[in-house]
Each structure stands twice: as structure tokens, then as C-alpha cells.
Amino acid sequence: MKAVALDMDGTILNDEHIITDELLSLVSxxxxxxxxxxxxxxxxLSDVQEVLAKDMRPDGIxxxxxxxxxxxxxxxxxxxxDEEIVRKLIEENRKHRLYYEIHTKDGRRISFKEDEISLVEELEGPKAETVREHEWNSRQKVWKEHLQLEEDPDLKEVVKVYFFTNDQEKLENWEVSLGGNKAPFITSSSSEHNVEVMKEGISKGSALELLLDYYSIDPEELIAIGDGGNDIPMLELAGRPVVMSNAPEELKDQFPEVxxxxxxxxxxxxxxxEALEEKE
Incomplete structure (x- = not known):
């Protein structure tokens, strides 16, 4: 093995979004x-840089x-x-009323001011038992500290749109609606309470292929560790896919090393x- 690909939330970050000193030292x-x-x-990318400890310098992100x-x-x-895709997504979501965040290249998280009531509805009630602690903590923190409510936001530099709901049935209905849309985008979920929309053909796996090619590393020489559905493309790519013990059972069934x-x-x-350092 020559490389290790690590998911962050639910993997290297604890539920308070902190990387332990032991892991930082081991990575170095x-x-x-x-x-x-x-x-x-x-x-x-800007969010990654904000969360990362100063002494962690990954070779690729x-x-x-x-x-x-x-x-x-x-x-x-x-x-x-595409800006038009983003506007259509938000317009369609008004029929379903999920909480959402529009993530821009410069690190901003935006929602339309007119959707404020439906956003609050998703966050003011008690957390559903199936919502992971780190995801709930993130939503509360973003709502209180980072989310910008704007009348007519600039949507030219959007990298993804994140949707969240406490209600799993509500999410399933929204995913069905997204699936019926013929626009060129792809969806991915890191938990059973969220779905994200990105450009068609894009995934963690596609980006890791670029990184492996850049460093002349074969996918068979890659260990990948993750905990959610959006990790599946990179787990399928890696020669040694590993799933966190806190991951959903269906992911563990698909990738048996846990x-x-x-x-x-x-x-x-x-x-x-155990897997790398002690074998050295």
C-alpha cells in the first residue's frame, strides 16, 4: 500500500469535528x-482548511x-x-420543504431568504434517533454561525447543494423527485437524512483517480476509509476498502473490512x- 484516502465527518473527525492529536501524529x-x-x-475546500489542524498537511484533497x-x-x-440547475432545485424543493445549503467555491453557505420558515422547521424540533450526532451538530452550528439568508444570491460559483431533513420518508420522496429530473447532475448521500447534488459524473472516486494519476499510484495500492454512501465510489476504487464501525449496516455488508x-x-x-505503522 502506498496511499490512504480518508473521509472526514464520521471518520477522522469525532462528533465535535475534531481530529485527535494521536491521529495527527500518526498521519505525519x-x-x-x-x-x-x-x-x-x-x-x-475552504471548509476543509477551516477544520483541519494546522499541522496536518495532506498530499491531496x-x-x-x-x-x-x-x-x-x-x-x-x-x-x-450550472446556475439554472441550482435555481430549479430550490424551486422544486419548495414543494418538499427540506432544509438546504447552497455551497459556493469561496466557502459560503447560502439559502434564499424566502425559505427561512421551512429551514427553521427542520431544525427547531427534536433530533430524530436515526440522525447522526455529528450531522445534527453541524446543522445547528451552520444555522447559528454560517448560513447566509439572501434575497437573490449569486449562484455562479456553486460547488454543491446540500439537503437535509429529520424525516426519512420526506427524504425518500425528495430523492424520487430528483431521480425524475433529467438535468445533468448526480446525487450522493452521506447519511439516511441528507442528499447532495453535484455535477454529473463527479464523485470522491473520480477526484481520487486524478490524485492517484498525479502521484503515479495504482488504485490497488490505495486504502480508503469511510462511513457513508457518498464514500462508495472511493471504496470501490480502492484496493483495500475499509468501513467505520459507526457506518450503516448496508455499507458494512458491501465492504466487509470494518x-x-x-x-x-x-x-x-x-x-x-495496526494496519500500517506496526507492520513497518
Missing amino acids: SLQEKGYYIFLATGRT AAANGMVAVAGETILADETL TDYPNTENGVYKFLK
Whole structure:
């Protein structure tokens, strides 16, 4: 194995969105031994940089579910969603009333001011038991600190649109509606309570292929670790796919190698310590 691709939320981040000092130290040690470390996340590039500890320097980042890919200072992919598609998505969502965030290239999260009531409705009630703690914490934090409500936002630099609901049936109906749309976009879900829309043909797997090609690494030499449905393309790509113990059962059924510990108990650190460092 020559490279490790890591999801962030629910994987290397605990439910307070922190990377442990032990994992930071291990990642640095692995890089010194010649391993390449990639991050593959649904977060935008600016969001990744905001969350990352200053002393973690990945060799590559696949951000916004593959819409952006960078290797050091080299940009390998830099995609955006068509403005008309974004407007049609928001208009259609008004029939379903899911909470949503429009993520832009510069790191802003935007919603239309006219949708404020339906956004609040999704966040003011109690958390459904099936909503993961880290996702609920993120929504509350974004609503209170980051989400910008605008009358007529600029939609020319959108990298993805994120939809969330407490109600699984509501999400299923929304996914059916999205599936009936013939517009050129693709959907991906990191949990059973969200769905994200990106440009057609884009995924964490497509971005990782660019990173592997850039560093002349074969996919069979890649370990990929994730916990959600949006990780499936990179898990399918990797020679050694690994799923977090906190992942849904259907993902564990598809990829049988599972960490012994969840993200809340330093699962990635403990797995890599045994799988790579101690074998050295």
C-alpha cells in the first residue's frame, strides 16, 4: 500500500469535528515513511482548511464530493454546478420543504431568504434517533454561525447543494423527485437524512483517480476509509476498502473490512496503527 484516502465527518473527525492529536501524529509519521495521505470529503475546500489542524498537511484533497481536487498547490479539478440547475432545485424543493445549503467555491453557505420558515422547521424540533450526532451538530452550528439568508444570491460559483431533513420518508420522496429530473447532475448521500447534488459524473472516486494519476499510484495500492454512501465510489476504487464501525449496516455488508472502533473512539487511528505503522 502506498496511499490512504480518508473521509472526514464520521471518520477522522469525532462528533465535535475534531481530529485527535494521536491521529495527527500518526498521519505525519506515515507521510515520513513515504505514504501519501488524501482527504476525500463532502466538505468544500475552504471548509476543509477551516477544520483541519494546522499541522496536518495532506498530499491531496478531494473536496465537495469530488467537485474539487488539489495536490499541494496544483488544481486537478475545479467544477461548478450550472446556475439554472441550482435555481430549479430550490424551486422544486419548495414543494418538499427540506432544509438546504447552497455551497459556493469561496466557502459560503447560502439559502434564499424566502425559505427561512421551512429551514427553521427542520431544525427547531427534536433530533430524530436515526440522525447522526455529528450531522445534527453541524446543522445547528451552520444555522447559528454560517448560513447566509439572501434575497437573490449569486449562484455562479456553486460547488454543491446540500439537503437535509429529520424525516426519512420526506427524504425518500425528495430523492424520487430528483431521480425524475433529467438535468445533468448526480446525487450522493452521506447519511439516511441528507442528499447532495453535484455535477454529473463527479464523485470522491473520480477526484481520487486524478490524485492517484498525479502521484503515479495504482488504485490497488490505495486504502480508503469511510462511513457513508457518498464514500462508495472511493471504496470501490480502492484496493483495500475499509468501513467505520459507526457506518450503516448496508455499507458494512458491501465492504466487509470494518474498523474495531467508531469515529468517537479514535477508530481510524487505531486501525492505521495496526494496519500500517506496526507492520513497518
